Amino acid sequence: MNYRPPRWLPGGQLQTIWPALYSRRVFGSKPGYLRQRWDTPDGDFIDVDFLRYEPAAPASAAPRPLLVVFHGLEGSSRSHYSEAFADLAREQGWACALPHFRGCSGEINRAPRAYHSGDHAEIGWILARLRSAHPGVPLMAVGVSLGGNALLRWAGEVGAHAAQSVDAVAAVCAPLDLAAGGHAIGRGFNRQVYNRMFMRTLVPKALQKLGQHPGLFDRRALLSARDLYAFDNVFTAPLHGFRNTEDYWSRASAKPLLDAIRVPALVVNPRNDPFVPAASLPRQHEVGSHVTLWQPAHGGHVGFASGRLPGHVRAMPDAVAGWLAGRAGLQTGVRAESAHG
Template sequence: MKYVAPRWLPGGNLQTIWSALYARKVKGALPRYRRERWTTPDSDFIDVDYLGDAGPNGGPLLVLFHGLEGSSASHYALAFADFAREHGLAYAVPHFRGCSGELNLAPRAYHSGDHAEIGWVLQRFRQSHAGPIVAVGVSLGGNALLRWAQELGTAAAQVVSAVAAVSAPIDLAAGGHAIGAGFNRLVYTRMFLNTMKPKALRKLDQHPGLFDRDALLRARNLYEFDNVFTAPLHGFRNTDDYWQRASAKPHLRQIRVPALVVNARNDPFVPAACLPTQSDVGSHVTLWQPAHGGHIGFAQGRMPGHLRTVPDAVGGWLLQHTHPSREHCHG
């Protein structure tokens, strides 16, 4: 991926914030979604938003897994929807639990290593969709998608033709510490905790005694929040155990399906020093690490810029792998 930031959009923080708030997300009208509610194996639910004017069931399906506190309305989800609409693709955004605008039922939420949930969702798409499936995960969703591909190994190719991760925090400890320091803590940590804490407290009302309310209220960064809420609710001993076991970076060699990993080297959430090199990955993994782009930024063109840079590049790469001969070549 060749991305050069516009001269009016310098630096990783500005590229991140401007893209989320001000850049054009679509070329035409905003996409229209239709929603399906799926009952999970543990009697909870997730909501899946489908592009209303989607492509045929026999054509490719593009599935997008959103990032932390994201949804089908996130700037990147809308930009990928625009790409799908332009290319006649079916498109779906499954929401992680509690992210669709309604609190989920179970005493759990979602996390960066939620590969079992990813697997259940993709298997359900595989059962209902006749054509090839490709999946892209953004930020947290990208790490979880890579963890799924790593866990399945060669079996992943029976479900999807290819996967891609955009701005994924594949080293969760490095990313967690980066977002908890300096400017990042003042801006991004505060933004995330402003929605995560109230949702956690509603979860506590739903399931009294689930965690220590006072400890959660004291949490001032994601490390402390994960220690009280995310880690224990999802089977991890503590934040360190969670970040270590959920990180995709140590397992990139296990991936046996075509996988694209895109990280800007000036991403304020994912330090360049922690990014994988070619020696860290196997032959199935392609690394794109442009110097600029921020975290899910990559706005291009004249002010205010547009967000189709990543969907065009990543979506184009994914679609190359939907041809039967390409699927055969990759086993």
């Protein structure tokens, strides 16, 4: 990806914050979704939003290729990158599914657990169900940030069996080394801005979970947590089978399994991402032959704004979808204005 930021948007912090808040996400109307609630094998549920086409396709229409988008930490189908990918899918005539991790669809889930960065079993279950519902069509999956790490973790865990569910996968701004990313977000400007932003939603949702399941964790310890490290130590790690934060960050990271991936996989990491230190990024000799690394100098964390003020965020989705489509045997067109900064 040869991304060049516009002159009015210098630096990784601005390239992260501005696109999420102000840049255009779509080139047409805001995408509409149809929501399905799926019961999980353990008695819980997730909500999956499907791109709605107006007018609806006739029953005799050929099945559409499917793009699956996994969101990041505390994201949803309405995150800026989710709407940009859905807008792209609509332009290309693809179906698009946007699964929500547990508790991220606007309603707290039922089970005494939530979601985490290495939730590869959940990824595998979702993709297998989508493949079953969309047989015989290209199926491409992209994960953003946390969703990207979980997606690559799944692809590495199952190896050649991943091809039964997907034709190609991509991860954008995934914290492949969770310890490096976790420590980065806990320092300086990141701690004051992004850490606080995540804690404002994570802590209330954890308290809702405690209300559902009294005694699940130490309420006082949760309320004293001031960063993701402490939050993961009290909540995320023990609820999902990890000893503590260090164990969670180590065992859930996708980086050690990148050489085990056996389907086409694109890994996009800007080198100025405030959440993902450049020194922690994988090098070519650390990944398998099925993995392509894109590590542009700029882009921030899921930013990639292009064009004139206020910019748009379609440069990255267009580039990623073009790569995925090529591996899935599809033709796709990229907007001219999306190709340049």
